[in-house]
Amino acid sequence: MQNFKWLLILLSQLVFSQIKTQAYSKKQIDSIISATYSKSNIKKAVKDASEAYRLxxxxxxxxxxxxxxxxxxxxNIYTGNNKKAIEYANQLEKIASEENNYLFQVFAWGTKASAYAYLGFFKEADSSLKTAESLSKNLKGDDFYYAMGDFYKRHAEIEEMRGSGPEIILKYDxxxxxSCEKIKNVYRRITVTATQAYNLGSSYSAVGKPDSALYYSRKAYSLSLKAKNPNDIAFGLMGIAEAFKNVNKNDSALYYYNKALPLFLNLKQDYQQQYIYEDLSSIYENLGESKTSLYYTKKAKDLAYALSKKEKGDINGTYEYLLEDNNRK
Known part of the structure; x- marks a missing residue:
């Protein structure tokens, strides 16, 4: 009788664990993951993505x-945790290879390229980017255009960090x-084009074409509202602000910067906060409001100092990681 009771307990535990695992369908897991791309709460997004991975x-x-x-x-890239980004990208590349999924292999190598470049490892960034381009040749249709859109975006990003001229960056953006505009799937096209429209607007600003800069920044904002992605919405607002600042329309620039800044604070996007503080300081200096200008200068410098310390730790950690990786090979 006692053994029978234990058998019942064991069977109930097995049934419960099976129900718990199957409580989510693949469609539900996909929905959880999709939501992480548009969550403004970064910690919640990471937690949900991790849970989706476990399931x-x-x-x-x-x-x-x-x-x-x-x-x-x-x-991790958006929040400046580039060493962690590389480690997770390596894990993604491994799983994508096992799954024979070339699209996610391209994404893995592309994100590694960006993370390496942010840390100043341009040799590793170039090598990763070259691998991403090679793998993209295995794709067709939407996947190919999606992959190439990501590849050229990473290329522009890396050239900017390398200090290349704005014309080169504009070419890749x-x-x-x-490439993104050729994607037929409507939702996918909207989401990736929103991000790239912001980048293109910034590139047009850099080469002195304010009308094109404002056009693509507004396009980025309108597309991001359709996609309901807080990250892209914040960048769209910042792009419009930058375009107005570059033509000395200070009131309009301040309006959009003040709409973008709370979103970046909530998203914990430290680098974007720093850029906005620097631009706010410049605008208020031009307006003759020196006290307010100094306030934002100090905020920008304090944040830059904190980020510099963090980057130093990331760089040292990446050296160790690369050394360990080479030893494993």
Whole structure:
């Protein structure tokens, strides 16, 4: 009788664990992951992506694992945790290779390229980017245009960090935008084009074409509202502000910067906060409001100092990681 009771307990535990694992369908997991791309609460986004990865792993859902990891990689890049981004991207590349999924292999190598460049490892960034381009040749249709849009976006990003001229950066940003526009899937096209429209607007500002800069910045904002992505909405607002600042329309610039800043604060996007503080300082100096200008100068410098310390730790950690990786090989 006692053994029978234990058997019942064991069976009930097995049934419960099975119900718990199967409580989520693949469609529901996909929805959880999609939501992480538009969450303004970064900690919640990482937690949800991690949970989605666990659930996908339990049911052997490789596509879910890749999407969840890609979300985590991008969150780490956006928040400046580039060493972590590289580690997660390596994990994503491994799973994508096992799944024979070339699109996520391209994404893995592309995100590694960006993370390496942010840390100043341009040799590794160039090598990763070259691998991403090579893998993209295995794709067709929407996946190919999606991959090439990402490839050219990373290329522009890396050239900017390398200190290349604005014309070179514009060339790659335009190629990325045109690739994204060829995607037939409406939702996918809107989301990726929103991001790239902001980048293109910034590039047009850099080459002294304010009308084009404002056009693409407004396009980025309108597309991001359709996609309901707080990150892209914040960038769209900042792009419009930058375009107005560059033609000395200070009141309009201040209006849009003050709408973008709370979003970046909520998203914990420290680098974007720093850029806005610097621009606010410049605007208020031009307006003759020196006290307010100094206030934002100090905020920008304090944030830059904190980020510099963090970057130094990331760089040292990446050196160690690369050394360990080479030893494993």
């Amino acid at each position: 996908s792993d339990e049911m052997g859902y490789g596509y879910g694992k890749m999407r969840a990891l890609y979300s985590v990689v991008n969150i 335009l190629k990325s935008f045109l």
